[in-house]
Amino acid sequence: MDFFAVALDDAAFLLRGAHVVAAILMVGSAFALLKLDFGMKPRAEDPTPQSLVLHAGAGFRFLRARDADAAERALSFKWETYATWASGFALLCLVFCAAPQLYLIDPQLWNAAPWAAIAAALIPLPLTWLAYDWLCKKSGLSGDALLVALFLFSAVLGLMLTHLFAGRAAYVLIGAHLGTLMVANIAHVVAPVQKRRIASLRAGLPADEADARAAGARALHNQYLALPTLFFMLSGHAPLLFAGANNGVAAVFFIAGLFLTRRLWLKLSRGLGVDWRLGGAAAACLAFGFGLSAPSVPKPGGEARNASQAIALAVRPDFSEAQKIVDGHCVVCHAARPQMAGLATAAGGLDFSTPRSIALHRGDILRAAVYSRAMPPPGAAPALGEQEKNLLIRWAQIER
16 A cells, blocks of 8 residues: 555645635635624614624624724634635645646646646746736726726636646636635735734724725625635536536636626625626526536437447447446546555545446546546546447446
């Protein structure tokens, strides 16, 4: 047994757990605090804007602070944010960059050397932040105009990544870039503003309006970036999303739909009611995205030239024929003891080394290897041929 590969698997599992927990705290706190802010309303007997919050059996009333004690500790969620990015970056290195031919490289897009693919995956992360930060500070845009620019920026980023990397990596990298913008907004704009604000509260000074606008704009951008970041980070579980022929354009529609969805939620949180046109536009964008990700059915095998060919096409393919294809393309990774370097157990927990497991997972095989190019990994093995795909379809449909 390859104990190094086992250790990598265990480390990846622990990092995923830490990443998920930190992301829940990061995004959940951002959404909750904004909802709390929108809920600030004056009472009949007290004109000070405030929010009443219930937690368990207790009630709490929140209002804006006007001063602070010298030793008073202010609660913030920046460390959860930093933990989310650090664990995500570690996962990117440990999983994707440790096996670039499995995850990053698609020779039909960019037949890169492994070192070049790794460099292209990691180095642009801070560059994306610098470009976005310049856009916010130097473009002269603000409000909704800057939000539109943020969407266009994200869309171009998505198109670039899907034209460089294999689909699974491209979608995860879209999430990584958008998540980097969120975390950098906290680290380089929001957190410094908060530090200056607590100092002014302790000194009894009013808030700096320019600081407040800058932090508010970046916090709002994070609200819009949160849903696309989560979506693309989770996309690895749905091969039809990331491995379709139109995954770049689909990514643009997904970003648009999720931006519009968050805008709809924000209007609801402000008490402005349901904007049905906005909801319809969000639904349409998401529908277009999923439509572009629809399964790509291979072309039929062609008309029979004689009676024996017609019988062969009509008769149920023998299981051994399907098993031969699976053995040749899949079992190198999907086996109890994979032959692929760096894998200690069956990839994705799917073991296709027995007839029963192949039959049980025929739907997974069709989605990943027949209806999309997710499997076998484009950088590690050639895709199935049209005849092989058609045989698997006929076998799988009959097996039902």
